[in-house]
Amino acid sequence: MSSRSRSGIPLQLSQECVVASIQVDLDEDVLQGFRQELLELLQRSGARGIILDLSGVSIIDAEDFRALRDTMDMARLMGAVTVMSGLQPGVVSALIDLEADTQGVDATLTLDDAFERMASIRVERVGLGEDASTEAALDDSMSDGEALESEEAE
Numbered sequence: 001m002s003s004r005s006r007s008g009i010p011l012q013l014s015q016e017c018v019v020a021s022i023q024v025d026l027d028e029d030v031l032q033g034f035r036q037e038l039l040e041l042l043q044r045s046g047a048r049g050i051i052l053d054l055s056g057v058s059i060i061d062a063e064d065f066r067a068l069r070d071t072m073d074m075a076r077l078m079g080a081v082t083v084m085s086g087l088q089p090g091v092v093s094a095l096i097d098l099e100a101d102t103q104g105v106d107a108t109l110t111l112d113d114a115f116e117r118m119a120s121i122r123v124e125r126v127g128l129g130e131d132a133s134t135e136a137a138l139d140d141s142m143s144d145g146e147a148l149e150s151e152e153a154e
Contacts, residue, residue, distance in 0.1 A: 007033035017049035023056030026064040055086025062098040085114035
């Protein structure tokens with residue numbers, strides 16, 4: 001599923017994640033529309049992750065970054081993990097110079113890296129028991145297979 005949103009930011013579902021490819025100039029109206037569309041899609045799809053692909057953003061100010069952080073916090077409250085990808089060197093420098101709050105932001109260099117990060121987060125969640133039903137099902141199927149192999153060996 002891919003759609004051009006009213007905010008001008010396309011949203012796509014891929015590998016259990018909502019991918020937002022931000023390729024437009026950010027302003028208050030764009031960010032507000034994007035937030036609403038993203039959170040609604042998150043609720044409808046049940047996705048557990050969001051990737052914000054910022055590779056097309058060459059300028060961002062502290063206020064726009066704060067609005068993106070607020071959106072990430074809202075998604076977290078809905079149970080989703082957010083990873084930023086593709087931040088340009090100039091954007092990174094500007095955010096640090098502006099003393100933007102980057103603490104706790106999970107970021108990767110590329111979109112491929114972001115998908116790998118999401119996969120590792122899913123593995124960590126299963127390991128921590130957050131998805132106990134899946135983990136139990138995996139354990140049961142492995143135990144059944146091991147028992148079958150043991151009986152065949154005898």
